[in-house]
Amino acid sequence: MSEALEHSDAPSRLGPWLAAARLGWAIESNWADPFVFMTYQIVRPLFGALILVVMFKIVTGQPTSSAVFGQMYVGNAFFILVVQCVSCIGLVIFDDRERYQMLRYIYLAPIGLGAYLAARGMARLAATTVSILFTLAVGAWLFGLRYHLSPADLPYFSLILILGGIATLAMGIMLGGSTMLMAQNGWSMPEGVSGVLYLFCGAVFSIDILPWPFSAVARLIPWTYWLEGIRRSLLGSGYVASLAGLTNAQILLRLGIGTAGTVAVAWLTLRFAEYRAVATGKLDEKTDH
Amino acid sequence: MKTDLNTNLRAIWGRAYVRVVGANRELSWLFFEVTLPLLAVFAFALIYRGLHAPEQYIGFVVVSGAMVAFWQNILWAMAAQFYWEKEMGNLELYLIAPVSRMAILLGMAVGGLFMTAIRAAAILIIGSWIFGVHYDVGSWLMLLVVFWVTMGALYGLGMLSSSLFMLYGREAWHTANLFQEPVYFISGFYFPVRSLGSGVAMAASLLPLTLGLDAIRQLLFSGGPVNPLLPVRTELVLLVIAMVLFNWAALKALTYMERLGKMTGRLTLKSQ
Structure with a gap:
C-alpha cells in the first residue's frame, strides 16, 4: 500500500486533501x-466592526472617513481571519477525538495530520474571506472608507496576504497539534491565543501604546507586519508610527521571516505532539464524560 | 404528577452542584473563563486609550467585561444547555426524573449565577487594578438591588431561551454565536447605549442586559457624565417587570415546547 501511495499521481494526492477541506466545510457550517x-x-464580524464605529465616533467626533478610523477598521476586518482560522483548526482535534471519535481513523489515513489540519482550516479560510470582503464593502459603502489598491500594488498585496495566511494556518496547526496532549477542557485555549494575538499585533490600536515587553513581542510576531503591509497597500499609509521608517520591502521581509519561524515551530510542535500522543496513548483517549 | 417541595429543592441543588462545586474543580476552566473576557477588556480599553477617551470609558469597558461573563453563561450554559444535554443523552433523564422541569432550570440558573459571579468578580478586580479604574458609587444598596434584579431578569431570559432551544438541532450553535457581537453592540457593552440614538436604545431595552448595564454604570460612576438612557429608578421598575415576565414565560414555554417535542418526535432526537 505504501508503494502505491508513493507512486500515486497528483490528483489522487489532492483527493484526501480536498475531502478533508470538504469535511471541514460541512463541520464548520x-x-x-x-x-x-x-x-x-x-453578521458577527459586521457587528464587531459597528462597535468600533460607535466607539470611534463618540470619542473623537471625527467622520468615519478619517485616516485613523480606516486603519482601525481595516485591521479589525482582516484580523477576523486569524480569529476564525486559529479557533477552527485549534478545535479540530478535540472535535475529532472527543465528539466524533474519528481521530484514530484520520491518523491512519494517508493524508497526514498536518495536511489534514491545514485542509480543515482552508474551509474556514474560504468562508472567512467572504466575511472580510463583506466587512470591507460595508466600510466603503456606509462609512466612506476609500481603498487605494492600484494594479502596481497588487503583487505586493497578494504576497502579504499569502504570507499572512500561511502564518495563520501554521499557528492553527501548532495549536491543533498541541491539543493532542490536552484534555478536552483546553478547548478555550485557541480562542485565548487569538485574543492575545489581537492585543499584540495592533489590529485596532497602534502597538506603540503597548508597554514594554509587550511592544517587543508585537515586533516579533508576523501578524503585526501582515496588518501593516495590508494597511499600506489598501489605504496608502501605515498605522504604526514606529514602523514608519521601514520600507514596504522590509515589512515584507520581516513578515516572511516571521512566517517561516511560525511554520517551523508549528511543524516541530506537531511532530512532537504526534509522537508523544502515540507513545502515551493520548491520541484517541476520550477525556470528556 | 405532583412532586413535594423537598424533592424539587434537592433537584435544584443537584443541578446547581455541578456548577457550584464541579466547575471550580477544573482550574483551567476558571483560568480561561476569566482570561478570555479580560483579553476583550484589554483590547477595548486600549482602543479607548489610543483614542484618548475619558478614563470613565475604560471603566465602562471593565464593568462590561464582567457582564460579558454573565451573558456568555446565559447563552452557552443556559440557552443552549438543553441542546448539549440532548446531544449527551441527559435530557431524557431529566424528563423522566420525578421533579419539576423548572427545578432543573432553576438549578442551572442558580449554579450558573454562582459560577459566573466568581469569574465576573475576578474580571472586575483585575481589570480595575490594571487600568486604575476609579468608581464613585452613589448608593451601594441600590447597586445591589439593581444587580440582583438584572440577574433575575437575565436568568429568566436564559430559562426562556433554554426552553426554546430545547428543540433546536445543530443550528443552536450558530444561533448562540449570533447573540454575541450583535447583543454587545445593541446593548451598549462598550459605550453608553444612548449613543445609538434614543429609538434604538429603547428597542434594545427589551433585553434586560441593556437596562441593567446602564443602571449599574450610572450607580458606579455617579460622579461623572455617563449619558444615561433612563433614570435608575425607572430602569429598576422595568427590570422587575422583565424579571417577572421572563420567568413566567419560561414556565409556559417549557411546558409547551416539551409537549411539542413529544408530538413531533424531536425531544430526544440527536444530531438533527
Whole structure:
C-alpha cells in the first residue's frame, strides 16, 4: 500500500486533501445551508466592526472617513481571519477525538495530520474571506472608507496576504497539534491565543501604546507586519508610527521571516505532539464524560 | 404528577452542584473563563486609550467585561444547555426524573449565577487594578438591588431561551454565536447605549442586559457624565417587570415546547 501511495499521481494526492477541506466545510457550517451559514458568518464580524464605529465616533467626533478610523477598521476586518482560522483548526482535534471519535481513523489515513489540519482550516479560510470582503464593502459603502489598491500594488498585496495566511494556518496547526496532549477542557485555549494575538499585533490600536515587553513581542510576531503591509497597500499609509521608517520591502521581509519561524515551530510542535500522543496513548483517549 | 417541595429543592441543588462545586474543580476552566473576557477588556480599553477617551470609558469597558461573563453563561450554559444535554443523552433523564422541569432550570440558573459571579468578580478586580479604574458609587444598596434584579431578569431570559432551544438541532450553535457581537453592540457593552440614538436604545431595552448595564454604570460612576438612557429608578421598575415576565414565560414555554417535542418526535432526537 505504501508503494502505491508513493507512486500515486497528483490528483489522487489532492483527493484526501480536498475531502478533508470538504469535511471541514460541512463541520464548520454545521451542515447548515450555505446561505444561512454565510449569514451567520457575516453578521458577527459586521457587528464587531459597528462597535468600533460607535466607539470611534463618540470619542473623537471625527467622520468615519478619517485616516485613523480606516486603519482601525481595516485591521479589525482582516484580523477576523486569524480569529476564525486559529479557533477552527485549534478545535479540530478535540472535535475529532472527543465528539466524533474519528481521530484514530484520520491518523491512519494517508493524508497526514498536518495536511489534514491545514485542509480543515482552508474551509474556514474560504468562508472567512467572504466575511472580510463583506466587512470591507460595508466600510466603503456606509462609512466612506476609500481603498487605494492600484494594479502596481497588487503583487505586493497578494504576497502579504499569502504570507499572512500561511502564518495563520501554521499557528492553527501548532495549536491543533498541541491539543493532542490536552484534555478536552483546553478547548478555550485557541480562542485565548487569538485574543492575545489581537492585543499584540495592533489590529485596532497602534502597538506603540503597548508597554514594554509587550511592544517587543508585537515586533516579533508576523501578524503585526501582515496588518501593516495590508494597511499600506489598501489605504496608502501605515498605522504604526514606529514602523514608519521601514520600507514596504522590509515589512515584507520581516513578515516572511516571521512566517517561516511560525511554520517551523508549528511543524516541530506537531511532530512532537504526534509522537508523544502515540507513545502515551493520548491520541484517541476520550477525556470528556 | 405532583412532586413535594423537598424533592424539587434537592433537584435544584443537584443541578446547581455541578456548577457550584464541579466547575471550580477544573482550574483551567476558571483560568480561561476569566482570561478570555479580560483579553476583550484589554483590547477595548486600549482602543479607548489610543483614542484618548475619558478614563470613565475604560471603566465602562471593565464593568462590561464582567457582564460579558454573565451573558456568555446565559447563552452557552443556559440557552443552549438543553441542546448539549440532548446531544449527551441527559435530557431524557431529566424528563423522566420525578421533579419539576423548572427545578432543573432553576438549578442551572442558580449554579450558573454562582459560577459566573466568581469569574465576573475576578474580571472586575483585575481589570480595575490594571487600568486604575476609579468608581464613585452613589448608593451601594441600590447597586445591589439593581444587580440582583438584572440577574433575575437575565436568568429568566436564559430559562426562556433554554426552553426554546430545547428543540433546536445543530443550528443552536450558530444561533448562540449570533447573540454575541450583535447583543454587545445593541446593548451598549462598550459605550453608553444612548449613543445609538434614543429609538434604538429603547428597542434594545427589551433585553434586560441593556437596562441593567446602564443602571449599574450610572450607580458606579455617579460622579461623572455617563449619558444615561433612563433614570435608575425607572430602569429598576422595568427590570422587575422583565424579571417577572421572563420567568413566567419560561414556565409556559417549557411546558409547551416539551409537549411539542413529544408530538413531533424531536425531544430526544440527536444530531438533527
